[in-house]
Amino acid sequence: MLAVLAVGLDSTILSIAIPTLAGVLHASETDLQWFSAGYLLMLATAMLPTGLFGDRFGRKKVLLSSLLLFGAGSAICAYAPTPAIFIVARCLLGLAGAGIIVMALSAVTVLFAEQERPRAVAIWGAVNFLSLPLGPILGGWLLSHAWWGWVFLLNVPIALSCW
Secondary structure (H helix, E strand, C coil): CHHHHHHHHHHHHHHHHHHHHHHHCCCCHHHHHHHHHHHHHHHHHHHHHHHHHHHHHCHHHHHHHHHHHHHHHHHHHHHCCCHHHHHHHHHHHHHHHHHHHHHHHHHHHHHCCCCCHHHHHHHHHHHHHHHHHHHHHHHHHHHHHCCCCHHHHCHHHHHHHHC
16 A cells, blocks of 8 residues: 555645756746646556556566556656656656556455455555645655655655565
């Protein structure tokens, strides 16, 4: 659930960092739009194919690959020198995030008995729900107290600890 929380945080934490990123990366309005849209577009479009890959190649392999991609994409975002590289990294994060969300939910059917599954799915949903308001709060705190790259680097230890 920690990885699912990171994916949810990443979808909203950027909203607070946009003004900072605009100045640091000298991003145009179009770039700024793609910073958010690229992530969410890849996240939404990759969910169904990711489920297919999990069925075909194994849930654990897809989840571990997604965690590695999520950590790598987060690090690339933190050190991106141009808006184009940042957008590609955000798209990579969205792709990896889809794998994390889908594989975490599919693992519920394997890890929990039938009578425990409703509670496990409720916890999964609650983590997703809580990540939405926590993203801007955490992002604002990090931008006020640390270098802007930490908004993305906080995902790296989460991805590695779940791996």
